[in-house]
Amino acid sequence: MDFKDYYAVLGVEATATQEEVKRAYRKLARKYHPDVSKEPDAEARFKDVAEAYEALNDAEKRAAYDEIGKRHKQGEAFSPPPGWDSGFEFSGRGGAGGDGGYEHSDFFESLFGRQAGGARSRGAQGAHGPVTGQDHHAKVQIDLLDSYRGGQRSISMRVPHPDASGRMVMQERQLDVNIPKGIRDGQHLRLAGQGEPGHSGGPAGDLYLEIGIAPDAHFRVDGRDVYLDLPVAPWEAALGASVTVPTPDGNVQLTVPPNSSAGRKLRLKGKGLPSTPPGDLYAVLQLALPPADTQAAQAGYREMEKAFAGFQPRRTLET
Amino acid sequence: MVSTSNHRSLATCVLVEEQVQFSLIELTQACRADSEQLVALVNEGALTPIGDGPQRWRFAGVTLQRARTALRLTHDLELNAPGAALVLDLLDQIDTLRARLRRVGGD
Numbered sequence: 001m002d003f004k005d006y007y008a009v010l011g012v013e014a015t016a017t018q019e020e021v022k023r024a025y026r027k028l029a030r031k032y033h034p035d036v037s038k039e040p041d042a043e044a045r046f047k048d049v050a051e052a053y054e055a056l057n058d059a060e061k062r063a064a065y066d067e068i069g070k071r072h073k074q075g076e077a078f079s080p081p082p083g084w085d086s087g088f089e090f091s092g093r094g095g096a097g098g099d100g101g102y103e104h105s106d107f108f109e110s111l112f113g114r115q116a117g118g119a120r121s122r123g124a125q126g127a128h129g130p131v132t133g134q135d136h137h138a139k140v141q142i143d144l145l146d147s148y149r150g151g152q153r154s155i156s157m158r159v160p161h162p163d164a165s166g167r168m169v170m171q172e173r174q175l176d177v178n179i180p181k182g183i184r185d186g187q188h189l190r191l192a193g194q195g196e197p198g199h200s201g202g203p204a205g206d207l208y209l210e211i212g213i214a215p216d217a218h219f220r221v222d223g224r225d226v227y228l229d230l231p232v233a234p235w236e237a238a239l240g241a242s243v244t245v246p247t248p249d250g251n252v253q254l255t256v257p258p259n260s261s262a263g264r265k266l267r268l269k270g271k272g273l274p275s276t277p278p279g280d281l282y283a284v285l286q287l288a289l290p291p292a293d294t295q296a297a298q299a300g301y302r303e304m305e306k307a308f309a310g311f312q313p314r315r316t317l318e319t
Numbered sequence: 320m321v322s323t324s325n326h327r328s329l330a331t332c333v334l335v336e337e338q339v340q341f342s343l344i345e346l347t348q349a350c351r352a353d354s355e356q357l358v359a360l361v362n363e364g365a366l367t368p369i370g371d372g373p374q375r376w377r378f379a380g381v382t383l384q385r386a387r388t389a390l391r392l393t394h395d396l397e398l399n400a401p402g403a404a405l406v407l408d409l410l411d412q413i414d415t416l417r418a419r420l421r422r423v424g425g426d
Contacts, residue, residue: 029396035388036406050395135349137387180334188335188383208335208349208383222421 003078004107006052006065014069018057025053051108061112068111078107103158103170113167130202136195141212142179144219144226147273148249150181155209177209182274185213185221219248224279226272231288232256245283247271254283262287339380343373350386356400360389365404 007014010024032039032046039045056062072078104112138157146153154176161171177189188208195205213221220227230245240258244251247268254266264285272279292298333339347354358373360366366386368376378386388410389403398406 026397033392033395035391036410046395132348134351175330177330177332183334186384188380189332190335190339191330191332194330206349207330209332210384222418 001078001106001110003068003072003076004052004105005069006055007069009048009052010056014066018059021053021056025049025057029053047103051104054104055108055112065111078110129200131199132202133196133198133205135205135208137208137210139210139212141214142183143214144216144221144248146179147181147183147213150179150183150274153177153179157209175207179211182224182278183211184223184273185211187211216248218246221273224273224275226279226281228281228283229286230254230266230283231286232260233288233290237261237285237287247281256285260285335380335383337380339383341378341380341382343368343376343378346378346382346386349383350390352386352390356390356393357386359400360386360404363400363404365389365400365407 007016010016010021010028012020012024016024028049029046031037032042032049034043034046037046054061055065068078140155140157142153142155154174156172156174158170158172161169161173163169175191175194177191180189183189188210191207191209193204194207197204218228226248228245228247230243232241232243235241236243236256237260238258240260241256243254243256245254245268249271252268252271254268256266260266262285266283266285268281268283270278271281290297292301341349343354343357347357350357354373357366361368361376366378366382366389368378368382370376385407389400389407392398392403392406393400396402396406
């Protein structure tokens, strides 16, 4: 486990005031928040920033961290000093509100203990009568083909689970799930009774799975519609052609009309994601030029040049 | 990390966006939020249930995603309900503009 320099993560000096820590956090949080940011790795960056803020915004945690920090540098191997009580109960605000909480790094947990959202269920155990378990959320990624075909899929996820001492730990869990045909990126599945177990005979909570569709090498998904860049030869675009087009669910024949230009979108009605009505698949034409690397090929281009003597490709640029 | 109970079963599942309507209590539990937070978002017009009064409110399935985003923003960016509602509106606008851009071929 490596030591984490939380001050460096927030870009502040170790002598920064609480106000400065807060300001640095807010600025970085706006920049990297996964709900608003288009930065690459926004989610990972935001987790780091949120964890650093959680450690430094709380006076008790910051003091404990500073104590350790006097003896370590960023990236240096770190293990908690002997006698350091990693189960120490910190009184600061627990985890995140709701379950917006992010999984902490091992480094954070070694310092401040694991607190993954167990606070409310621990409180609930003292209550009278049956108590419903909490609902859980997890994200899973499926392939585009899984959405086209639907059906049973085995998925694994990490979910918080109470260990023998009642502390919440992240645990690997496997589930067989029926993926509905045509499910779209960002939609949710609710699995009744698969959340946190109930207390004192209460029913279990539900599990919500947020579905992400993994990026595909050829297909882009936009809602129910699917896009594919389709390379065609100049003569296919000019003269028209019947070409074989792959779709996530098998090949289909597509007619390229004569005089098509690059960028033209050809619609394959109903070949997008299944639904009522189903989405469409758009083949976006790309012109593929054959290389002029033989004498015959060069002669071919010369012929074209002659045949299109009056052609001015840059006429639109003339003033 | 050891996993203990690993009996595999085919879980019955429903597609939230198309098959589920939430009452306020159900949405509160699904978002693991306080009902006051959700009521504040309704009062801002950020969530739009049908029905008169919190007891009778019914939220469409798509509300789950919207409410969770609003709650994350509220917590992580230390926003209040009007601030979170404004961000949701702006995110909606960005989505609309991106979709329009794609339709005119600016993809």
